[in-house]
Amino acid sequence: MAYKLPVLPYDYTALEPYISKSTLEFHHDKHHAAYVSKFNAAVQGTDLDNKPIEDVIKAIAGDAEKTGVFNNAAQAWNHTFYWNSMKPNGGGKPTGDLAKKIETDFGSLEKFAEAFKTAGASQFGSGWAWLVLDNGTLKVTKTLNADTPLTHGQVPLLTMDVWEHAYYLDYQNKRPDYIGAFLDNLVSWDFAAQNLAVA
Structure with missing residues (x-):
């Protein structure tokens, strides 16, 4: 029962100009x-x-x-x-229970964004930045290489790939620009909200 490569949930051009x-x-x-x-x-x-x-x-x-x-x-x-974790015309602000939970656990959406950007930018080498649910509390975390919150007792809600192959053709060494584009224009709050709802 082989694991199948899933098709992208959108067209190859759907995330342009932010991801080519x-x-x-x-x-x-x-x-x-x-x-x-x-x-x-x-x-x-x-x-x-x-x-x-x-x-x-x-x-x-x-x-x-x-x-x-x-x-x-x-x-x-x-x-x-x-x-x-991404969608065409993404970004914006979360709504409903997710928005309330971010407000409660981080203090504001801006404070979450700051923590998420820092996690992505400060991950040395290859890895991932995550929004997770950890014992009922939302947290931002980062993992090295292939590591995943699944192995740390956390429920992943959202992730951003910060391996160079995720952004180098479009942003070269400007990882912070990619991170900004991810949060402002690509992030799928709907996906994060669904994951929170079933957690």
Whole structure:
């Protein structure tokens, strides 16, 4: 039961001018596809083959002998989550329960945005910035390489990829510009709200 590479939830040009067609083609069709392919090859014929990818990630996290499997599984999952964390004509402000929760737990949307931008900009090397629910409280966190909040008892609501391949064709070394564009023009508050509702 191979894990399938999901199709993008929007057209390759739908996030322009903030993320180009070229970036999405390389990022989804090459990088994401490679993680999926390597994960499937690694678990084929093992006891992990029939398990949902989230269960595999949690089961093998921290197992030094399965680091390669974990990296590809977590990256496959993280990328799928990332595509859904964005939408055409995104950005703006959250509404409803999510807006209230951000106000309560961060003090304001602006304070959340500041924390999220800092997490993304200060992640040394490759990784991810996240909005998570941690024991009932919203928090901003960051993870290195393939690591994911799934292995830390947290519920991911939203993520931003800060690996260079996510933004380098469009922003070169200006990661803060990409982060600003993500929050102002791309973020899908609807996706985060759905994740909060089912948490």
